[in-house]
Amino acid sequence: MKRIIVILTASLTGLTILAGYFFQTQLANLTGLLIEWGILLVGLAGVIGVGYLFKMHLVRVAHWQKGSLLSLIVLVAFLVTVGIGFFLPPDSAFFRNWVLNIQIPVETSLLAILAVTMLFASLRIIRTRGWTLMSVSFLISALISLILNLHYLNPAIGTAGAEWLEFVRRLPLAGLRGILIGIALGGLIVGLRVLLGMDRPYEDES
Amino acid sequence: MNMPELVWGxxxxxxxxxxxxxxIGDNFFFRLAAYLxxxxxxxxxxxxIARQILWPYLLQPLLEGSTYQRLWVLIPLLLSLMLILSQISQLRALSRIPLAFLAGLTAALVIGGAVFGTMIPQMRAVVIGFQPAAWHTESRSSWMHTVDAVVMLIGVIGTLSYFHFGSRFKRKTDSSDLSRPRLLQALARVGEVFIGFALGALFAGIFSSALLAMIDRIVFLGGWIARWVGGG
Known part of the structure; x- marks a missing residue:
């Protein structure tokens, strides 16, 4: 009985949202409300996740385990951010500065490290995968795309050169479209399986 | 430069x-910055989350809303309580209802997004390449449009064939002999090339962005060092 209620909850919610695509005006309020509840639950799940992170670092600090100094930094940074965020008004310049002046340098520097990592990874691809059709086309495409991204090649509009350049630029689109359609097909099948109760990710397997 | 600017800099x-x-290798300072x-x-x-989601969707209607709004908030309040209480190991089963609600909602949104947001527009874009009426809006010649449309169609079919893992069971030969149809194998080889092209272009895009970020950081560091050395 309990299982039926749970499956019905998932199916009815999903079917109502799906019906909303076809009866947009009639069901707009109901689907809007369901999506609001969904956003609320996702937000709450996020807070629970942050709570677990906090608990994990707190335990590490309390037992003075390895890496507890770094965990202490996480806890202090978290508490200071939450404290500033709740006590200062939402449009506070200090809160904005505190968050952005830490996030932006770290994120940009991590992206910079990614450039070096990607360069080495691309050179390693031949060593690990060998000279396959995909690895060769990957390298050729990456090289041509990098050259095209520099915008040095600018033939006059209407010339054969411009037409070929446009053709080469559009060539990766074919594969990307195929990949996107494949992902969509996969999403469609998984979604239908959940709505029909064939897949039940909400059930505790333990 | 004023004091806050200096400090944040x-x-x-x-x-x-x-x-x-x-x-130069994993080290304490890297981890310090990462943990911060x-x-x-x-x-x-x-x-x-507290300001943009919990307050406007749950707490505000509950504390400041009308009786009608409060009644409507009871359902998400109940779902939220079930989700919170399920963190206690004895009450773990309570999470099923809110998670089932979320799974149903997400599945429906994924189906809608996949069909109306991806499959129909992408298939339309492939088919529309064969429509001569659309060719006159661009400066390219008609034969180039035809080549482009055919290559696009072959690329999409090839890519989808590459990800097709269905196989044919051969009854006459060995019972364990499973193979993909030959046409599918050939199309998959074509698809492999197009997937390589697509991933290569994606790689180039991400690499360019990462390289720009690196240049930005180097310029930033150079600027600060020059300011300190120059005394400005």
């Missing part, structure tokens, strides 16, 4: 050096 400089120090980032981001996320 120094913070940015130190964090950049700490993160970039990873290039995790703490600040988790705190920011909490404040953002």
């Amino acid at each position: 120094v913070v940015g400089f130190l964090l950049t050096v700490m993160i970039l120090s990873y290039l 980032f995790v703490g600040v981001t988790a705190g920011f996320l909490t404040v953002l």
Whole structure:
């Protein structure tokens, strides 16, 4: 009985949202409300996740385990951010500065490290995968795309050169479209399986 | 330069050096900056969720709303309580209903997004390439449009064939002999090339962005060092 209620909850919610695509005006309020509840639950799940992170670092600090100094930094940074965020008004310049002046340098520097990592990874691809059709086309495409991204090649509009350049630029689109359609097909099948109760990710397997 | 600008500039400089120090190997300073980032981001996320989601969708209607609004909030309140209480191991089963609600909602949104947001527009874009009426809107010649449309169609079919893992059971030969149809194999080989092209272009895009970020950081560090050395 309990299982039926749970499956019905998932199916009815999903079917109502799906019906909303076809009866947009009639069901707009109901689907809007369901999506609001969904956003609320996702937000709450996020807070629970942050709570677990906090608990994990707190335990590490309390037992003075390895890496507890770094965990202490996480806890202090978290508490200071939450404290500033709740006590200062939402449009506070200090809160904005505190968050952005830490996030932006770290994120940009991590992206910079990614450039070096990607360069080495691309050179390693031949060593690990060998000279396959995909690895060769990957390298050729990456090289041509990098050259095209520099915008040095600018033939006059209407010339054969411009037409070929446009053709080469559009060539990766074919594969990307195929990949996107494949992902969509996969999403469609998984979604239908959940709505029909064939897949039940909400059930505790333990 | 005023005091706050100087302080935030120094913070940015130190964090950049700490993160970039990873290039010479994993070290304490890199981890220090990374853990600080995790703490600040988790705190920011909490404040953002509390201010943008929990307050307007749950607490405000409950505390300041009309009786009608309060009644409507009872259902999400109940779902939220079930989700929170399920963190206690004895009450774990309570999470099923809110998670089932979320799974159903997400599945429906994924189906809608996949069909109306991806499959129909992408298939339309492939088919529309064969429509001569659309060719006159661009400066390219008609034969180039035809070549483009045919290549696009072959690429899409090839890519989808590459990800097709269905196989044919051969009854006459060995019972364990499973193989894909030959046409599918040929199309999959074509698809392999197109997937390589697509991934290569994606790689180039991400690599260019990462390279720009690296240049930005180097310029930032150079600017700060020049300011200190120059005394400005």
